[in-house]
Amino acid sequence: MPFVCETVFKQLLLETNCQKIYNNMKFHSRKILLLFLSVFFAISSIAQDVRSVDPKTMPESDVKKIEEAIRNAGLSPTEAANMARQRGASEQQIRDMQQRLQQSIANRDTIMQTQKTDSLQRQKGDQLSERKVQVKDTLRVFGSSLFNNENLTFEPSINIQTPKNYEIGIGDQIIINIWGNSQNNYQLTVNKSGQILIPDVGPIYIAGMTFENAETKIKQRLTEIYADMGSDNPQTFAQINMGRLRSINVNIVGEVTAPGTYTLPVTATAFNALYLSGGPNEIGSFRNINIIRDDEIFKTIDIYKFLIDADVAENVRLKDEDIILIPPTEKQVAVSGEFKRKGLFEVKEDERLNDVIRFAGGFTSDAYWTNLKIYRKNIGGKSIIDVPFHEAESALILNGDSIFSGQTVKIFKNRVTISGAVFRPGEYEWKENMTLKDLIFKADSLKGNAFLNRAIITRLNSDSTRRTLSFDLNPILSGENTILLNPEDSVQIKSLLDLKQTPYISVTGEVLEPGDFHFAENTTLADAIFMAGGFTEAADSSFIEVSRRLSYEEAAELSDEMVHIFTFDLSRDLKFNEGDANFTLKPFDRVSVRRAPAFRENASVMVRGEVKYAGIFAIQNKHQRISDLVEMAGGLTPQSFLDGATFSRVSEELGSEFIAIDLNKILQNPGGNEDLLLRDGDILEIPEQMQTVKITGSVQNPFSITYQEGKSLKYYIDKSGGFSSDALKRKVYVRYPNGATSSTKSFIVKNYPEVLPGSQIVVPAKPEREGITTQTWLSIASTFSSIAVALAAVLR
Incomplete structure (x- = not known):
């Protein structure tokens, strides 16, 4: 929503000096100023027709923006009212805006006062307890993760709306805001007598009452000094809020991770306290937690009801000086095997095996739940008890028992399998007197390429070994022979293709897509060239070679012949029934298309x-x-x-x-x-004529100089400042502009190579030599000592 521009604000401040007036006003005068300013800004910015503005329906966000603009403007009440009336604002609009703005101000003041009071109280040492228990590895005890989990928290919250059923106690703060025709604020604390004292009204006893009832009682008593508040058309209003709530002290003792006294907000619950203390320790009970109030057991909490049944009734609200007592667990059992939850579970005296199964979440899908096992510790050792599932409801559980559920045996009792050349291979149900023919029809019969001369059945023996039964499919299909199947029989039927090498033909050479192709009957030479994409431009179609492997009979005889060779002449356009195009190929033939002898790519x-x-x-x-x-x-x-x-x-x-x-x-x-x-x-x-010579490497000043006809290599070295101290003079060479090189020749004197225009003289550096270390000198000395000893022995 747009507001009056900053320039107008500054001008008004300069003309009226409102900022100084605003800073010196009393509290109720500032409220009047805000009232008139809110009317003015709301009317001037929301609508062109001021009379159409209804402050009652104005969004809360707009009211807050108006407040912010008013605080930045600073006009006097008279000036603000006059400006609003000049824009056409009615007195009713002014009163409505007054109510909205006063309510907003009251809420803000309540929050600020509550924060201020909280800060003062904390400075005095009345600080709420914080969780100091480090999150440890989750125990095997079921329920321990509830209070030892980084991702789950029961920290008590103090920034929550006061419940209507909240019971007011000594030390609670009550904030009363009056607005309308009358304005006032009260910040009252419930004293030790359970009362609040309102000026000109007197004491009102509210301790022990719910907030809802106390609110009604206070408003009734306020009508004694604000009579307009109780009329049929009230112009004065009151809002009751809770300020800072009192804190309570709760003692947590027994088998708890961090026992002690904890300071909590009055809204805290049992789970808040247990969370701060870390919950029961390794031997603490999760199912018999006692809340002691006024020297009596007020409530016994069973955390399993919350964990398993989500029963929030166990999470009771605490009161000051409550004691939470966690006794040791009396009966605990271990659960393992095929249960959804595993670990240690606490069991009450009247609970049986079926209750433990429920705590464990029931069985997994692989569980053999028909018969459960209980391992029990006795004085003389251990014993095992088999418990049928139907007796779990009455089976007694003792402390220290271990309950185990095994897996089902993954063996089929009524399965037969068929694979190979059938339309639906897989597993099928075996039935009494089921025949092989029945199984074939269950698999939607044989494929057309099924090999009928032989198939096999793999069958289990009584000792779980296997044996193979072979049979001819032809009499099975005709009904002349019948084979009864046993459970776990596996039938394997091959296809004709399974028993043969997959036939193919190969096309190589000058074709566009050379490779191997599946063989089909009546494939001709022209067909093979066609499948290979046709001839390339370099192909010689007049000389095509086909190599064919020897027949089974020929291969059985020893001979020097390896393959049969055929040559053919085809037209390049593969015309049908022309030349040798109709030569019929056989499986595994290799077609080779040669390159034309005179063909050359454009070079x-x-x-x-x-x-x-x-x-x-x-x-x-x-x-x-x-x-x-x-x-x-x-x-x-x-x-x-x-x-x-x-x-x-x-x-x-x-x-x-x-x-x-x-x-x-x-x-x-x-x-x-x-x-x-x-x-x-x-x-x-x-290149064009070159005029320089470049000197590089181990010289004093490597650079390029002008070529001088007839000058030797030494001349150019001298021009570059001569050799450097690390120059390897005997390895100097010249790289000529055409890429050739010439090196220095040494025989008594150095014979340097000729230098031509554009040459590069390269002077390499001597390789670095490592100095002789102390260890090396010791080794040399030892060697000479050994030689001296050997010579002395010889001379004797």
Whole structure:
């Protein structure tokens, strides 16, 4: 909702000096100011027609925004009222807005006062107890996780709405807000006599009353000084709220994790207290927790009712000086096996085995619940008791018993299985006098490719070993023979394809999709080429080879022959019934389509740099060389530097490589050994004339200098400041611009290689040598000592 702009606020503050007036007003005067300002801002910002505004139905959020705007404005009551009336606000609208705003202010003051009182009380030491018990590993005792779980909390809350049935006690704070034609605030504490004292009204006894009844009684007594409050059309209103609630002290003793006295809010329950104390310890009872009030047992709590039945009646509200006594458990049993819950369970005297089963959540789906086992400790040792499930309701449970439920035996008693060449293989119900033919029909009969000459049944012997029964399916299907089935019989029927290697034909070579294809009868040579996607452009359809393996009879005889070879001539368009297209293939035939002898992909080479026509050129024949490429490019330019020409090639064998060539020799001796034959993808690059020499490595000042004709390598080293101290002079080499290298030759004197324009002189560094350590010196000394001893022995 928009409000009067900030500029207007500032102007009004400057003109009327309202901020100073506002800060000096008494409490009730500020309420009047807020009243008129709220009317003004609500009317001016909500609607164009002020008379259409109904403050009674205005949202609470808008009222709060109006309050915030009023606090930032600071107008006097007279000015605010005049401005509201000028906009057309009626007196009824002003009164309605007064009620809404006063109620909002009263609620806020109540909260602020409660927080202030809480703070003062806490400073005095009346501080609520906090949980100091560390969460420990969950015990095996059922119920212990309720009070030892990081994700579950029963911390008492003090920021809750006061229940209507809340019983008011000594020390509780009552806040009364009056608004309307009269305004007033009362903050009263229930004294030791159980009364609150309202000025001009007198004492009102409310201790022990519910909040709802106390509220009614207080409003009735307020009409003694605010008569308008009790009329048929009241213009004065009262709101009763609880301020800070009193705290109570509760003692928790017995078998508890952290016994002691706990200070709790008056709204705390038994579970709040048990949570703060950590709940029962390892031997504490979860089912007989006594709340002692006024020296009598007020309530006995059974936590299992809450855990199992979600019965919140066990979570009773506590009173000051209540004692929570947790005795030791009297009877405890262990539950294991196929139960949904496992662990230790507390059992009461009148409870039986069926109650323990209920506490454990019942059985799992794998449980053998027909017969349960109870392991019982006796004076002389242990005993085992078998309890049928139907007797669980009366079976007595003793302290220390262990109850166990085993798993069902995963053995079928009426199952037969069929697999293989039937439409619905799987497991089926066995019945008395069930035959093999009955099982086949249950499986929706045999498939068309079923192998009928032999099938087998795997059957269990009496000692659980297995044996195999083989049979012929033909008399079974015709009814000439009948085989009765036993439980757990497994019938296996093979298909014709199961007993044979899957036949295929293979197409390789110059076809678009070479590979293996499933064989089908009457597949022709043209069909195979068709399945392989047809011929590639490089295919020679006039020479197609078919290799066929030897027959069973031929393979049984020793011979040098391995396969039969057939050659055929097909048309490229695979015309039907033309040439050898109708040659019928057999399983495992291999069709090979050869590449045409003269077929070549379009090959090209590139020349870059100082030639007349640089670019890509096609290779016309197998005999073209580098010299031919220079000629195709129109020859060299005057700026060409032949010593720097480089040649690169990509091959399947070596990948990408640079080849050092001497273009001068190539052009002087075309067709010679150095004039390489061109291949697809070759690149010849001829740079323009180079004028520098680069010196790198272990020299004083590595850099590039101008090439000087006739100067030796030593000249360029000197120009770079000479060798550095770590230079390996005998390994200096020159890398020429065409990629070739030449190293220093040493025989009495060093013979440095020639330097050409564009060369790079490389001076390598000496390898670092590791110093001789103390351990090494000791080893050397020991070796010499051993030699000396050996020599002395020989000389004797």
